[in-house]
Amino acid sequence: MNGFRYLEGVATVRLAEASCTGCGMCAKVCPHGVFSVPDGKARIIDRDACMECGACAMNCPGNAITVSPGVGCATSILNGWLSGSKPSCAC
Amino acid sequence: MEPVSYREGFLDGWVETPAGPVPRVVATLRARDILGRWKVRWGIGRGRYRIAPRLYAAGNPVPESPVLVTANYKMTWDALRKELGGVDAWILVLDTDGVNVWCAAGKGAFGTDEVVRRVTESRLADVVTHRRLILPQLGAPGVSAHRVRKGCGFGVTYGPVYARDIKRFLADGMKAAPEMRRVAFPLAERLSLTPMEIVGLLKPVGLALPVLFLLAGIGPGVFSLSGAWQRGTAALAILAAGILGGAVATPLLLPWIPWKAFSIKGAFIGALLAASGAALYRDAVGPLQTLAILSALPAVSSFVAMNFTGATPFTSPSGVEKEMRRAIPVQAALAASAIVFWITGALAG
Ligand code: SF4
Ligand code: SF4
Numbered sequence: 001m002n003g004f005r006y007l008e009g010v011a012t013v014r015l016a017e018a019s020c021t022g023c024g025m026c027a028k029v030c031p032h033g034v035f036s037v038p039d040g041k042a043r044i045i046d047r048d049a050c051m052e053c054g055a056c057a058m059n060c061p062g063n064a065i066t067v068s069p070g071v072g073c074a075t076s077i078l079n080g081w082l083s084g085s086k087p088s089c090a091c
Numbered sequence: 092m093e094p095v096s097y098r099e100g101f102l103d104g105w106v107e108t109p110a111g112p113v114p115r116v117v118a119t120l121r122a123r124d125i126l127g128r129w130k131v132r133w134g135i136g137r138g139r140y141r142i143a144p145r146l147y148a149a150g151n152p153v154p155e156s157p158v159l160v161t162a163n164y165k166m167t168w169d170a171l172r173k174e175l176g177g178v179d180a181w182i183l184v185l186d187t188d189g190v191n192v193w194c195a196a197g198k199g200a201f202g203t204d205e206v207v208r209r210v211t212e213s214r215l216a217d218v219v220t221h222r223r224l225i226l227p228q229l230g231a232p233g234v235s236a237h238r239v240r241k242g243c244g245f246g247v248t249y250g251p252v253y254a255r256d257i258k259r260f261l262a263d264g265m266k267a268a269p270e271m272r273r274v275a276f277p278l279a280e281r282l283s284l285t286p287m288e289i290v291g292l293l294k295p296v297g298l299a300l301p302v303l304f305l306l307a308g309i310g311p312g313v314f315s316l317s318g319a320w321q322r323g324t325a326a327l328a329i330l331a332a333g334i335l336g337g338a339v340a341t342p343l344l345l346p347w348i349p350w351k352a353f354s355i356k357g358a359f360i361g362a363l364l365a366a367s368g369a370a371l372y373r374d375a376v377g378p379l380q381t382l383a384i385l386s387a388l389p390a391v392s393s394f395v396a397m398n399f400t401g402a403t404p405f406t407s408p409s410g411v412e413k414e415m416r417r418a419i420p421v422q423a424a425l426a427a428s429a430i431v432f433w434i435t436g437a438l439a440g
């Protein structure tokens with residue numbers, strides 16, 4: 001995704017290594033290569049590539065990953081602000 | 092809403108199974124599938140573009156054949172079945188309300204519960220001897236693999252992001268090469284998303300038009316109809332240019348415009364358009380009008396470009412929110428000063 005990097009230092013994805021069993025699921029489901037599981041423990045190798053889709057946390061059997069998931073969509077965030085509710089996507 | 096019936100278009104028979112006959116899918120698209128895709132790209136009939144959720148057969152599947160899971164959005168369905176020529180497999184179509192895998196997963200409609208429900212309802216355990224489902228990787232935000240196993244006894248293997256890699260994935264023993272696990276956002280896809288961006292803006296533009304033409308009538312002396320018409324159409328042209336800049340030019344040029352924030356990318360394209368426009372019509376527009384164009388066009392283009400974040404597969408909600416908090420006040424200030432320049436320009440005659 002050269003040329004398709006978004007804002008840095010904002011992604012909320014976090015990993016609690018102690019709970020990780022090294023199953024490798026996070027590296028499989030992430031569409032942006034945020035995780036690597038080199039030696040039985042997952043690592044975040046590219047946090048800024050994360051789009052907060054939530055796939056990794058959803059599929060981590062050890063509950064080692066947290067992320068505040070959502071759709072990165074300005075229209076839905078704006079609608080959320082205007083209606084005072086949770087952003088919802090129209091796609 | 093009743094789904095449109097596409098049966099005769101993509102089914103060509105039945106495969107007998109212990110759970111009853113399963114309809115067999117044709118792996119080629121017809122002219123009307125392609126026409127349908129074009130219409131949906133422009134937002135026509137989008138809500139009804141769905142197929143019946145159930146188990147289907149591709150080729151001549153046997154009880155050992157793999158099970159592919161997908162959404163019941165007709166466009167997603169077509170993208171999958173056209174890749175299945177020569178493949179013997181079962182296809183389990185979930186009820187995602189006619190929404191594609193990625194968006195439905197985000198909403199939870201392509202989700203753990205729906206997988207479990209559809210597996211149970213279709214009596215999949217009677218049809219196949221193995222206990223494995225292949226899900227598109229982009230369904231993972233809605234589905235928890237370990238909970239699906241608990242819920243219905245089927246394990247989940249995430250397949251490639253794109254249907255075009257499914258044959259290779261199956262041939263390689265259900266292994267996806269790293270590049271099959273990454274999303275891409277090529278020019279053709281960005282182009283195919285622009286019509287919906289424009290269609291989505293028609294309504295707000297329609298609402299803004301009367302205000303624009305009323306403001307256009309303000310000039311020295313009384314409200315003038317011919318002035319309203321002339322200056323109104325000029326303002327409409329600026330608005331249209333801003334929309335094209337933000338909804339078409341920025342998405343197409345996305346990776347080549349420097350800066351990461353979409354609002355800045357859009358403002359940059361808008362400024363380029365404004366500067367060329369002002370240069371082109373320099374004899375016709377006065378200094379205040381020029382300032383109005385230079386503020387209005389980047390503001391519109393910036394706002395519209397920012398909305399394209401919703402169509403991309405790489406912008407995080409945290410990032411978009413941060414960008415919006417900074418960009419919206421600037422866009423609003425630019426738009427307000429554009430109106431001030433425009434009206435004072437007219438009053439000065
Ligand atoms: S999915 Fe969870 S348990 Fe598995 S490797 Fe990743 S962090 Fe570790
Ligand atoms: S939230 Fe999505 S993009 Fe971010 S690390 Fe997890 S899977 Fe990857």
